[in-house]
Amino acid sequence: MFSDRLGAAAQAIQAQFKHTLGQLDDVPVVRAMRHATHGGKRLRGFLVIESARLHGISSAQSIWAATAVEALHAYSLVHDDLPCMDDDDLRRGKPTVHRKWDEATAVLAGDALQTLAFELVTRSEASPEPAVRAELALRLARASGAEGMVLGQALDIAAETAEAPLSLDDITRLQHGKTGALIEWSATAGAVLAQADAAPLLRYARALGLAFQIADDVLDVTGDSATVGKAVGKDASAGKATFVSLLGLEAARRRAADLVSEACDSLEGYGAEAETLKEAARFVVTRAH
């Protein structure tokens, strides 16, 4: 059920990107945007669509917000991969944008993908309620800017030259910015779209986001690059503090499992309808990529 719905979400998001980007001029920066938005698990977009379904919002409507968060995620990957940032050659098993084109195109494609995210959530198709569109955009800005994702990335860069290794609190704050804030936006989007109470989904998303990041650190140690689709072992060889280096491999796995239980418990009020989101939480810590 979960994997079917994840696959269906991925297909719908891909179709939406094809439609949206197909309307733009066929210049290199737009081709780079297509490249950067192709593939990936689409976990964030799936969380939007499933949390919307829980509140009776169809995927025909939630697809706009789902595609928006995937555009924002894609922008962050394109810029993170730049030589002056993580300097990665491979992403989702394909060359990164600056390797396939050049750095200028990667900067611009990332910039335009961020803009596209805000366009998609404020288009009238995203919600018949203007208040919902404004709220989605405001929350997206707070999740992704200097209070959210960019702060996390900046703390990550600062950590590389810090004299003392990061503490568990530091890493938790850093990772909340880097990945947690956007996962929270995604999993609460359904409640925002329905103008309903977002508190249960927020509790779910907080646990899920942290579990997701711990699992990522575990994969960096235990995965191989062909399966993961990007370079692995980089954090360990760079001597970076991670959940695994701080907790140890087994304790990190246990912590992730506890967080999955916590995420599932948060959704009890939704009944059987929430089963797919619970499966998603279990998937996050057992995935191989």
Place this chain on the structure above:
Amino acid sequence: MFSDRLGAAAQAIQAQFKHTLGQLDDVPVVRAMRHATHGGKRLRGFLVIESARLHGISSAQSIWAATAVEALHAYSLVHDDLPCMDDDDLRRGKPTVHRKWDEATAVLAGDALQTLAFELVTRSEASPEPAVRAELALRLARASGAEGMVLGQALDIAAETAEAPLSLDDITRLQHGKTGALIEWSATAGAVLAQADAAPLLRYARALGLAFQIADDVLDVTGDSATVGKAVGKDASAGKATFVSLLGLEAARRRAADLVSEACDSLEGYGAEAETLKEAARFVVTRAH
């Protein structure tokens, strides 16, 4: 009157940036955002405040949209100045962000400034009407993404390696993206804030935006870098087609003057209240920086 109001707008925008950025963590990326949002003419923000005043909207309200467009403009400058783009060391008479910090900080500060722009227009302070906030954000996205500013920048980069020099139509389209779209957003923001007809302000803005760019090309030939606050003569020495290279210096100046008349004529319906915006149009082609 015009210079007083331009100065007042600049002060109000600076105070708004200080307040907004002062609430963020004092990390290098936030310090870089402060650096990048300091100074400048604030012409775009001024257009927001003045077009709002024409429609009876106070500067206490329009300051949010005015600061938003200046944040977006600042992001575009930080990224345009990067080594992989225009590779500039000097901006507004001060070192560019990547020179004062590094490239990673410049990428992230630009990213966060774009996000900040969307946060500022969707905050409830920007307008009591959610429909207005959503509309401001949607228009801002369209003006700045792969249909607007980023497209203009991409066409500019493509022009550098193009085999044939650009035509007047090409340059006009390129410059509409690079500067015109954001000037149009700014000058029509007042009508959007008031939910009024934006057509007269759009005509004004189209003429103003083109006049502004022609004047910029003239300054690149006739100005000196100390007064202009950035490197000059770069376009001519790079052999880039500009309005001046295509039209000649005198014809370019005449075209700019004609556009200023056109801009002023568009505002006839507003009566004496529009005098400041007319003065702004005259200033744009006579400025020395």
